[in-house]
Amino acid sequence: MTDSTAFDWRSFLLKWSGEWADSLPDSETRSADDEAARQARWLGLPPASADRIAAAEERLGRQLPPSYREFLKVSDGWRNAGAFVWLLAGTEEAHWHNNESGLADICSEHLDEDSRPEDWREADLWRRGLQLDVESDITHVLMDPEDVDEDGEWAVYTWASWRAEPPERHANFLAFMRDMHREFHSLAARETDAEPVFANDTTRELDTRVEEARLAALRGGWEQAEQTLDEAKGYGRPRAAGLRDQIRRLLGETYMVYFEGLVTDPRYAPELLPALVAEHAQHSYRDDSTLKFHLRGADDDLMSLAFATLDQVRDGTYRYAPAGPFGEAVDRARELARWGDSDEAWRTLMRALPLWEPLGPDHLAPLAWVADPLLGHLLTPERGRELLSTPRAGQPGGPPVPAPDLDPGNLAWLAEPDRGNNRTSYRFVLVEGVSPEELPGRLADEGEDGHDTVLNAPMTLWDARHASMGHQREFSSYDDKALVAVGRAGAGAGAGWSFAFDDHPAPFNRPRFVSPAATAGAGTRAVVVWSGLRAGPGEPFFHLSVAQDGAEQYAFTYEGGEIRRSGEIPAALEPDQFFRDTEDGSDAEAERRLLEAVTREFGASLPRHALTAGRLHTFTTRSWTRPPAHGETYMTLRLDPAPVHPTTVGRSGADEPESRR
Known part of the structure; x- marks a missing residue:
């Protein structure tokens, strides 16, 4: 029995239905089907009998993949699969797409013999795929009968034109439904001012795990913490993104690292803002509109601090200066780095790291130093892992494996x-x-x-x-x-x-x-x-x-x-x-x-x-060259602001002015 066939579909779907029903405000206008689902606390339909499933397979000419078959035994279709698929097909609605959308022609229009095999497969997906979306916001859901794993599971692909991205692959139908449940949570969690408050067993369990991950990260257990935070971020839990981004930044990752929910908090801005600003300065080309976007919600004081920090980063004058014993070590490290001793500068920071004090409960590690022109280049992925593996902020833990030195100690x-x-x-x-x-x-x-x-x-x-x-x-x-x-x-x-x-x-x-x-x-x-x-x-x-x-x-x-x-x-x-x-x-x-x-x-x-x-x-x-000898020719080009003097060619000798010799 595979994991997908052993999965408890009824418990999962009942929990999803209850969470969905509890998230709806009483005053919201909804369709008759949605209102009935809310009252029944059930987004599904009656289960499909074995005969209905067999009839569907005979009509389609293929045996359905295991996880989809097990799902149908509990619910013959599904309402509100995520935010953009309003009705998912059961045994009667599932059908071969057969290029119904015309997307196979569009995708293959620019393909030729030099195109990648995956591009051809994507184009052909729209001919061979089994369509599961019945009602949606221009969102297609196709199961691919040629993308099959060892358990007989078909991959599921979702695509929406307004996303302007290639089709997203889900390993199987169970993985797709879990992703849709996560999508529902993520969007519901964004409604921070909504009534009723979006809280349920899933959110409470995830928030508990986020706190456990935070403490584990401070003890040096960043790898497991990152996995937990990544999952919680997918569900839209409010602290997860900001905590996870701190880990990612110290691993050298900068794509989509914005310290969401923390960087605009005045407690954390002195540490997180410089790291965000430094990355912006490197790629912005003086267009600062994206920085304003990533700091949306910040007050005037924080925006002023952001642009002042940006000016310092751009002109190379930003200086990281935390307080306390760790700050004293930072000063020593800057002096070492100033004269080229990068390895000892790094070791100085690491020896003092256990003395580092966070600015608040959601501060995982010192970060603003990456914006310091003398210290930022010390960071490598290996050193980031060493830092993250070092217990800090008073938490217990074992010593990390030191990162290798960067200088070979020779010429x-x-x-x-x-x-x-x-x-x-x-x-x-x-x-x-x-x-x-x-x-x-x-x-x-x-x-x-x-x-x-x-x-x-x-x-x-x-x-x-x-x-x-x-x-x-x-x-x-x-x-x-x-x-x-x-x-x-x-x-x-x-x-x-x-x-x-x-x-x-x-x-x-x-x-x-x-x-x-x-x-x-x-x-x-x-x-x-x-x-x-x-x-x-x-x-x-x-x-x-x-x-x-x-x-x-x-x-x-x-x-x-x-x-x-x-x-x-x-x-x-x-x-x-x-x-x-x-x-x-x-x-x-x-x-x-x-x-x-x-x-x-x-x-x-x-x-x-x-x-x-x-x-x-x-x-x-x-x-490094001697002055011109007698009779040797040379050329001097002198540029004055205005006017520009022409090139002068001279010959060294006694008749030359002193300034020309």
Whole structure:
């Protein structure tokens, strides 16, 4: 006996009928059939006899699927199957659709030999399906005799033109009826001001389970909680959607995540509103009408907060600042993330999470941090599961399985293709024993006021480049001023190295190149690496230079199959061992091995996640190329607001103005 044939149809249909009858206001005008059903507390019809079922099967030429047959034995048809099917067929009304609606022709009109098999099956459904809808709001219900499972059950498909979606599949007739019962509940629950109040055994049971799911989620049992909340949401229970969306958002899901019923509550808005606003800012393209829609019902104060938060998110100034011990940990995590230590920033948050305090009973986890420009990139689905598995808000539970670190703790990851294969050349400077804030003083020209260049606000390298180009007014064919991201070159504050990294360098010009290692290494050590082994057109190259106390100690440059070197290069970095057989296309392997050797030699690494997904401080270095020599031509393009000066071509020499040399 299958689950569908063992199902207690009478109890299920009696409960549905009673809930429907109790939901109707006394003053509502209804049809005679509906009024009779209300009085009888029964939406069904008399049961079908075995002879009637057999006669229907003989007429149709097919044995009916098990769950539908069992249903007919209890009720030979059904009224108000959900909100849009007013009468469902019994033994006499069920008939083959045979393209009665003409939808088979419409669906197949644009099909050809390249169309998907499922598109052809959908078109043919309107010819082969058994029609069950008798009276409806332009809604079709068809059972598919060719979509059959191992128990002989036929799938049920529902479709309405006003939904503008493909037909919805239900595994069998029992699943369809359960879905229609859920649809009835969902729509009835929306009538919050209706009389009588929509409350019954089903709603009370679901509300109890929602509360149990809430507590389970706080104890770290988010998976079972999500399933319970998902079911309760389908029935329209008021707390379920907002609770479930908090779990979904921390799993990295954003589609249809609106924190319904909670985001407009002033208690929860400080945590939920930034997460909603951040997703809106990413996809809105400055059209804020959808944000107003998702915040419908919010008062003026909340709408003002929403748009103020939106402005902060868009300009990168939003800062997550909760109160208490967890808030102190957030501050520490922001400082770590600011200098590229994403993994330790995450661990700092997780260690403090048990101390986190919710803003109210329906607050499951800290969420506003995903809108913080320094913290939001820390979230991955794996980390979201770790957070959700951590007991919090004073609830008991076991420790979670930590999510894996995102940074490999080396330099060799730079030799791996990035997403889209955009990183084919890069360069960086490592400086030992100095903080990242000190790097502009070592690598940049003085500002217009005679002071060292200050660090730009944290942003992605892509955003930093575009912001820099928007403010640049002069371009020279000789200048090579790198826009670099800065941070700590290793895990933790005690790593000892800071870095300046450029992922989009200008073309390498060896005769004019001047390594910044010497100036960066005043009073300490500095390492410069510039790789273009995968740069595409042109000769592959790799440069390494190391300076101590302001003087270059050793360097080598590999380019075009030749190696130029200076100083006493340590055996571990001797270039011959990496570039012995480069004709066979092994430059990428040589790059990886070289970066591994540099990692071992200096104990420094670069934070992959912060550089590829995070936001770091940036500044512009002085030129990596020497000034033009006597007689060398160059070009300068200067753009003034008005008028625009034309391109100027010059030749370096004694007769040139000082500003042109």
